[in-house]
Amino acid sequence: MLLLIEQTLGGLQLGVFLFLVATGLTLIFGIMGVINLAHGSLYMVGAFAAAFGTQATGSFFWGLLFAVAAAAIAGLLLEVLIIRRLYERNHLDQVLATFGVILFTNELVTIVFGRQPLFADMPAALAGSVEIVPGLQYPVYRLVIILTGIIAAGILYYVISRTRAGMLIRAGATNREMVAALGVDISLMFTLLFAFGAAFAGLAGAMTAPLVSVEVGMGEHLLILTFVVIVIGGIGSVKGAFIGALLVGLTDSLGRAFLPDLMKLFLPPAEASTVAGGLSSMFIYLLMAFVLIFKPSGLFPVQSGGH
């Protein structure tokens, strides 16, 4: 039971991360029709900036702010220099050009920070753990991450469904040409939206920095998980991204925790743990395949007339 609670929280935490990164990606695709492989690089920029900023200022809070700003600026540059030219291109061009961006960013970060992974210190105030249910100690920091993600999701929901900017975003997702024809500066909107998505990815990167070793290539593994989330949720749908992220997070975490025991019912222990290890990392892809069989355009398909 305690293991179940612990693993569920772990799954939520992964889900929250995935959501923060997936939102930007799904919005950018839904509205601008661009598949951006370099989104994971923005996450990496966030993590590196957080580790660097925390070391430089001695404060995790300033590091976090620095990371979000750095990712937003990187996103801004990326949009203006490269992505902007890709809106009218086909997906293949977008994939290749943003793949080129990944190669460039990875090497640049390696040159600046070296090959040794960086580590960011956890803020002292959040370093302890609390007893959430009798007998289960859980790190405060991980709870804070879950909370931050939920708050971010709430803000996003409010902005998209209740504000004028959000209205334009939704309108743009449905029919980009019509919005432009009605006099909205669509180019500026795209740039800002891109930077906004980048800031979210940067936030996710910054929050993960104290938990993992910050190293080159960390963004790419997450990127592919994010693709799974988006495919499950339905491209362009923020709600879909949220549900998809939680599903993937929980499936991964619970699968890893319980599959080995399950396998031991059928196989000798030594083999069971190997097989389970392989299977549990495949679990989320099986989930994706399962969803695809019944819902080829994801759980919450977005009707788009724009493209």
Next chain:
Amino acid sequence: MDKRLILPVLCLIPALFVPQILEAIGEGFLIGLATRIVIYGIAAMSLNFILGYGGMVSFGHAAYFGVGAYMVAILSHHAFEETTIFGLPGTDFAPMSFLVAIIVSAFAALVIGALSLRTTGVYFIMITLAFAQMLFFLFVALEHYGGDDGLLMFSGRNILPGVDLSDDTTFYYVSIAVLVVVVALFSRLVRSRFGMVLEACRQNEPRMRTLGYPVYRYKLTAFVIAGAIAGLAGALHANQLEFISPDSLHWTRSGDLMIMVILGGIGRLYGPILGAALFLLLEEFLPVIFHELHLPTLQEHWRIVFGPMLILFVFYAKDGLAGLFSTRKEGEAT
């Protein structure tokens, strides 16, 4: 002689003398690089078949390459240990190993393609990528076959009666022979009725569907053929290195294959071979060039130059290398 055969035969003749030329200029060790170009050329051709002709942007092609390579290595591993796999003995016999590699990678392509082709556009890109990553993790998790570290073929390359595969020059010629067969296969395929239907599906899928063509089955068949040939290339790859690791299935490898197709010229029969050559030569010699220019940072981090080169290429040179030699205009592949 058929006019269409002139150019390929003209290209084949110098390719046959590569070992002697390299030997003559004292760079004999580069025969490995030449073989790699041939092997990756085969893999890139198979991707080009679905990407250029079929319009399927498969971003997981390295998976089938890797599966083919792993089959060869796994069979060799069992032959060496004299153990069995699913009750069957391993083997070092090349025709057997290659056949298994082709069948298993075709099967992987069948399962993944059947699911992925239910979708189109960007979903398809993401799903093929995700499934390829799944196979990557599968091989990482297979501790018995080396896991992360990869699997060495202790008994060396496969055995082919009458041909000494362990000799690098012989192996180069064998690879060239396989390439010629694959080129012949694809050049017939794209001109066949099947190829025409596939191409038409890319240009206007709704129309083909309205005309009553089973579009899904055509695309899936093409996808499986491409997977099988990628597996064949993988089998050669494992033999060349006598080693295979999950790295060969990594998603960036799929990206590399895609870059080779684009560099050479998408939807052109010989483009991928040129692309593979250009890509692997750049990979080999960009660091050397930067070394000569006394730019040590760039020598180590040549990708920082290669990335922007790729971006510029996408922006300004869509037709690829083959486009430079041809005035023929191809339709856009989306």
